Amino acid sequence: MSQSTLHQFLTGATAGDAITSQAFMIRGWLRDLGFKSEIFAQYVHESVAGDIKQLAAFRRTRGEAWAIYHHSIGSEVPDFLSQQPVTLLLIYHNITPAEFFEQVDPRWFNLARKGVAQLNNLRDQTGMALADSSFNELELISNGYKATSVLPITLRQEHYDEPINAITESEIRRSEPNLLFVGRLAPNKKQEDLVKLMGYVHCIHPAARLFLIGSRWEIGYDKYVEQVAASLGLAEMVVLTGKVSHQDLLTYYRTADLYVSMSEHEGFGMPLIESMYCELPVLAYGVAAVPSTMGTTGVIFTEKHFAELAELVNILITDKPLRRRLIARQKEHVQAFLEPQTRRIFEGTLQSLNLAK
Amino acid sequence: MSGWITLYDSIWTSEKITAEVDSRARLREVECGQLEISIPPFNYPKSNPQPPQDRPYNIDLYHHLSLLNAAQPLHVNAALKENSAARTSWLRGIWVKLHSQINDLVLFYVNHVAQQQSRINEELTASLNELTDGITPEIKSRQELNQNLRDEFLEEKRPGEKG
Numbered sequence: 001m002s003q004s005t006l007h008q009f010l011t012g013a014t015a016g017d018a019i020t021s022q023a024f025m026i027r028g029w030l031r032d033l034g035f036k037s038e039i040f041a042q043y044v045h046e047s048v049a050g051d052i053k054q055l056a057a058f059r060r061t062r063g064e065a066w067a068i069y070h071h072s073i074g075s076e077v078p079d080f081l082s083q084q085p086v087t088l089l090l091i092y093h094n095i096t097p098a099e100f101f102e103q104v105d106p107r108w109f110n111l112a113r114k115g116v117a118q119l120n121n122l123r124d125q126t127g128m129a130l131a132d133s134s135f136n137e138l139e140l141i142s143n144g145y146k147a148t149s150v151l152p153i154t155l156r157q158e159h160y161d162e163p164i165n166a167i168t169e170s171e172i173r174r175s176e177p178n179l180l181f182v183g184r185l186a187p188n189k190k191q192e193d194l195v196k197l198m199g200y201v202h203c204i205h206p207a208a209r210l211f212l213i214g215s216r217w218e219i220g221y222d223k224y225v226e227q228v229a230a231s232l233g234l235a236e237m238v239v240l241t242g243k244v245s246h247q248d249l250l251t252y253y254r255t256a257d258l259y260v261s262m263s264e265h266e267g268f269g270m271p272l273i274e275s276m277y278c279e280l281p282v283l284a285y286g287v288a289a290v291p292s293t294m295g296t297t298g299v300i301f302t303e304k305h306f307a308e309l310a311e312l313v314n315i316l317i318t319d320k321p322l323r324r325r326l327i328a329r330q331k332e333h334v335q336a337f338l339e340p341q342t343r344r345i346f347e348g349t350l351q352s353l354n355l356a357k
Numbered sequence: 358m359s360g361w362i363t364l365y366d367s368i369w370t371s372e373k374i375t376a377e378v379d380s381r382a383r384l385r386e387v388e389c390g391q392l393e394i395s396i397p398p399f400n401y402p403k404s405n406p407q408p409p410q411d412r413p414y415n416i417d418l419y420h421h422l423s424l425l426n427a428a429q430p431l432h433v434n435a436a437l438k439e440n441s442a443a444r445t446s447w448l449r450g451i452w453v454k455l456h457s458q459i460n461d462l463v464l465f466y467v468n469h470v471a472q473q474q475s476r477i478n479e480e481l482t483a484s485l486n487e488l489t490d491g492i493t494p495e496i497k498s499r500q501e502l503n504q505n506l507r508d509e510f511l512e513e514k515r516p517g518e519k520g
Binding site for chain 2 (some may be wrong): 220311329
């Protein structure tokens with residue numbers, strides 16, 4: 001059996017978001033295979049408004065038996081799809097556990113819980129479930145999903161080979177060494193632990209700076225991180241940039257000395273892969289999907305011993321031969337996340353479901 | 358502390374780098390003194406609400422609330438520490454040992470109660486901030502409704518007055 005229409009559904013779509021980028025990539029692959037394919041979302045940011053359709057605009061066509069759904073949070077999309085006579089190819093991107101929002105944000109707390117309940121409800125309608133990491137695949141299996149596989153998020157190589165911003169580069173190089181973390185300002189990302197680590201690193205490298213790239217997502221959390229930095233006398237050393245352009249993001253990756261993550265929950269951890277591609281050594285707290293995303297590369301720690309971590313940061317910044325070896329190994333690892341490999345996995349999945357030749 | 362760093366490298370092993378950072382940290386402690394950094398947890402996005410600019414408000418409520426927020430740090434750890442007597446060697450006799458054990462027992466319960474009270478204080482402050490923020494629009498809405506009622510009452514009364 002083959003079909004000519006295969007649409008994708010997601011909760012929110014915005015430019016630069018990992019799930020949205022993957023949906024665009026898959027839409028391209030589907031169209032190359034001859035499918036009529038669109039992306040529908042409940043929330044469409046103006047940055048992608050011309051390219052993504054509103055969920056309410058979806059009309060199922062005759063013979064349309066399958067749909068692709070990206071699940072990452074509770075929303076109206078699963079309920080909408082459950083009303084459609086279609087089998088789902090589910091792509092699971094993980095749900096940040098509700099406990100991270102319990103004392104902080106009731107709305108996200110409820111959406112996270114709803115997302116878990118919906119993951120269970122979608123099981124019977126799902127013909128195949130893909131997870132973007134083996135960690136997420138285990139979650140699917142523990143939720144009773146039978147047909148599962150791993151489809152890593154794709155890194156669009158051409159986007160990361162673009163030239164960097166010379167002005168931003170000189171600003172970053174104004175003071176060295178520089179640590180980098182990329183991710184929205186949210187309690188589960190634990191940016192405050194990075195600031196605390198900076199307190200220790202500062203004793204070894206007084207000119208060291210920490211760049212926190214990411215949108216000021218959680219109300220009050222960004223102020224809290226700034227207050228922590230100020231209370232440690234690091235207001236000048238900790239820079240919250242907010243969301244930056246893709247060119248600036250590349251500049252940070254290519255100019256910083258070390259990528260450090262203290263995040264206590266990552267469903268995949270795209271910045272880890274982006275750092276690796278941009279030849280930036282990675283030091284990360286090994287929880288959730290982080291170990292499976294990093295594979296046998298970079299440096300992973302499982303305890304937050306700050307004084308010792310500061311020494312580790314120092315070694316990773318100053319030991320040039322070690323840096324070269326780490327970067328070479330990371331570059332090799334990141335090949336698995338580039339388009340030829342992930343596209344092959346996706347097309348293989350469609351063939352196994354008899355959706356493509 | 359062992360086995361908490363994983364590194365895949367042809368020269369450094371995980372064990373070797375763990376031992377190295379441990380040794381460097383001890384050395385730095387000797388050279389620069391022990392550095393203990395503690396930070397408050399993120400719990401309370403609701404900060405001290407500011408009085409509304411566009412309508413009357415209860416001055417006392419906002420005054421006491423600002424005093425409460427100023428007095429209440431984000432997080433308070435129990436301040437009691439182990440008594441020096443608790444670290445005294447056995448050689449000073451059985452009385453010291455007994456004293457130390459009783460001291461530990463008291464510390465355990467006092468710290469427990471102090472932490473619990475501190476938590477309650479923080480929750481109360483946050484709740485009051487939330488409530489104050491929440492009632493401000495309600496007050497405005499009530500004032501508007503009252504005004505509407507007065508207007509309607511006057512509207513109804515006018516024909517009678519004329520008559």
